[in-house]
Amino acid sequence: MMDTSAIRGDFPILERRINGRRMAFLDSAASSQKPVQVLDAMVDIYRNSYANVHRGAYTLSQEATEAYEEARHKVAVFLNAACDEEIIFTRSATAAMNLFAYGWGLNTLKPGDRILTSVMEHHANIVPWHIIARHTGAELCYMELTDGFRLDMEGARERFDERVKVVAVTGMSNVLGTMPPVDELAGLAHGVGAVLLVDGAQLVPHAPVDVQTLGADFLGFSGHKMLGPTGIGVLWGRRALLESMEPAEGGGEMIRDVRLHESDWAEVPHKFEAGTPPFVEAIGLGAAVDYLSAIGMENVLEHDRELTGYALERLAEVPGLSVQGPADTVDRGGAISFDLPGIHAHDVATILDQEGVAVRAGHHCAKPLLRSLGLTASARASFYVYNVAEDVDALVDALGVARRIFGLDGA
Amino acid sequence: MALEDLYREVILDHYRSPRNRQALDRANAVADGNNPLCGDEVRIELLIEGGQVTAIGVTGHGCSISQASGSMMGDAVKGRTIETIRTLTGRFKGMMSIDGANDPGLDPNRPGAVLGDLESLQGVRKFPVRIKCANLPWTTLEEAIKRFVSTD
Numbered sequence: 195m196m197d198t199s200a201i202r203g204d205f206p207i208l209e210r211r212i213n214g215r216r217m218a219f220l221d222s223a224a225s226s227q228k229p230v231q232v233l234d235a236m237v238d239i240y241r242n243s244y245a246n247v248h249r250g251a252y253t254l255s256q257e258a259t260e261a262y263e264e265a266r267h268k269v270a271v272f273l274n275a276a277c278d279e280e281i282i283f284t285r286s287a288t289a290a291m292n293l294f295a296y297g298w299g300l301n302t303l304k305p306g307d308r309i310l311t312s313v314m315e316h317h318a319n320i321v322p323w324h325i326i327a328r329h330t331g332a333e334l335c336y337m338e339l340t341d342g343f344r345l346d347m348e349g350a351r352e353r354f355d356e357r358v359k360v361v362a363v364t365g366m367s368n369v370l371g372t373m374p375p376v377d378e379l380a381g382l383a384h385g386v387g388a389v390l391l392v393d394g395a396q397l398v399p400h401a402p403v404d405v406q407t408l409g410a411d412f413l414g415f416s417g418h419k420m421l422g423p424t425g426i427g428v429l430w431g432r433r434a435l436l437e438s439m440e441p442a443e444g445g446g447e448m449i450r451d452v453r454l455h456e457s458d459w460a461e462v463p464h465k466f467e468a469g470t471p472p473f474v475e476a477i478g479l480g481a482a483v484d485y486l487s488a489i490g491m492e493n494v495l496e497h498d499r500e501l502t503g504y505a506l507e508r509l510a511e512v513p514g515l516s517v518q519g520p521a522d523t524v525d526r527g528g529a530i531s532f533d534l535p536g537i538h539a540h541d542v543a544t545i546l547d548q549e550g551v552a553v554r555a556g557h558h559c560a561k562p563l564l565r566s567l568g569l570t571a572s573a574r575a576s577f578y579v580y581n582v583a584e585d586v587d588a589l590v591d592a593l594g595v596a597r598r599i600f601g602l603d604g605a
Numbered sequence: 606m607a608l609e610d611l612y613r614e615v616i617l618d619h620y621r622s623p624r625n626r627q628a629l630d631r632a633n634a635v636a637d638g639n640n641p642l643c644g645d646e647v648r649i650e651l652l653i654e655g656g657q658v659t660a661i662g663v664t665g666h667g668c669s670i671s672q673a674s675g676s677m678m679g680d681a682v683k684g685r686t687i688e689t690i691r692t693l694t695g696r697f698k699g700m701m702s703i704d705g706a707n708d709p710g711l712d713p714n715r716p717g718a719v720l721g722d723l724e725s726l727q728g729v730r731k732f733p734v735r736i737k738c739a740n741l742p743w744t745t746l747e748e749a750i751k752r753f754v755s756t757d
Binding site: 537538539540541544545548555556557561564570571595599600601 | 608611612617642643644645646666667668669670672732734735738
């Protein structure tokens with residue numbers, strides 16, 4: 195079990211009052227807060243061991259390089275990767291998805307090939323494929339959802355044939371919370387000779403992930419949604435695949451030799467890390483990984499699940515409110531999107547903010563999904579290790595205020 | 606700040622029962638506007654005859670602020686000349702900006718006093734992220750007027 199009050203003590207920002215109220219921060223799916231351990235790790239480098247990595251033969255540069263590579267090792271252990279070289283640091287999950295799309299997709303896909311994704315993807319797993327499809331002549335195809343907000347596996351199975359070369363799917367929807375069966379998708383993908391990319395932006399922060407059993411060939415995620423800083427993300431890939439993949443960016447640090455008209459790439463992972471990397475951010479992510487590992491990812495998942503179950507129960511008390519996402523907590527993460535007929539999501543978010551409750555409102559960078567649900571915007575509450583039942587109660591109370599202001603309480 | 610400043614009854618009334626909410630059979634100036642960040646969408650259709658807006662259609666969807674602003678705007682511009690509408694648009698946007706209070710023609714404490722019902726949107730200024738919601742129909746109106754092709 196988790197000691198939530200000890201955890202909350204590590205997040206000074208949670209003491210803030212918003213508009214005179216206790217803050218209920220319910221937007222971790224967009225970006226999580228950071229514990230002092232992460233902040234301290236970054237400040238320590240800047241104060242004591244800062245110099246560019248992989249360059250100088252002097253003490254500071256060596257210390258920074260060691261700390262950077264140690265962060266890579268921590269992430270590799272966290273994911274149970276086969277080796278540290280399978281961890282490529284990027285600036286974000288978006289950059290990780292783009293690195294794969296450009297590095298692998300641009301050089302592999304041909305006209306007539308198919309890229310298979312789902313309608314519940316974040317724009318970061320759709321728009322790069324629009325670009326790659328345009329460049330290569332490959333076709334982008336979609337798996338649909340059931341009425342219960344799950345991936346329609348029956349329909350999906352029919353999509354798998356030898357034309358499919360890559361399957362790019364989320365591990366946990368940032369809107370619905372839905373966790374599709376990655377293992378089954380991996381079997382289907384590998385059965386037709388396709389590679390599987392999992393968008394782990396929500397999955398990796400909220401659930402135990404072991405890349406030896408996940409089934410994916412590539413996994414992208416960011417640091418800032420898992421207690422780490424902004425500006426750092428990770429692309430994990432199977433080493434053999436990474437070695438055959440082309441770099442998407444050229445520059446310093448990623449080469450073995452440069453001549454006037456050509457150059458040779460460095461070994462993985464450096465082949466994919468052109469320029470000075472965000473190494474202080476990587477070190478911050480390493481500290482975040484330590485923090486999460488100390489809690490235990492099974493406990494993180496269980497905590498999210500308990501809060502999600504409680505929130506689904508309490509939100510059902512709000513007249514008219516509908517949740518876009520699975521109604522139970524099976525294979526479901528702690529992102530709860532909802533619609534309150536008669537009050538637009540922006541108005542909900544503004545009113546909730548006045549009550550100290552921070553939620554996201556909008557299309558959540560998933561316009562195709564919202565359009566398929568017949569919505570242009572929804573509000574979303576999401577949980578993490580520092581959230582407590584009191585946050586859910588504050589949400590439900592604030593929704594009552596919104597209904598009163600908009601004259602929906604029928605009184 | 607009080608939510609009552611933002612959600613005035615007149616705003617909620619326009620949100621629930623928007624005026625001029627129909628597509629025009631005949632329009633000679635049309636523009637679509639949207640806020641890509643939040644997804645608010647509005648379409649403005651105008652029939653401009655003899656330098657006057659003789660009909661206006663305001664459709665789309667979005668939050669109470671963008672929709673009420675569009676509804677009130679429709680009432681305010683119908684029957685007015687393009688020249689008057691330009692002045693009105695300037696005043697509305699002035700009311701929504703901090704600079705608006707510096708307009709010598711306006712009461713610095715109540716820059717929206719000349720705008721009738723539209724003054725009720727002045728409270729939006731205290732919620733900076735919502736100002737673009739209030740301005741969206743007006744920016745779209747300006748765009749539609751720019752696209753007007755005179756057939757007179």
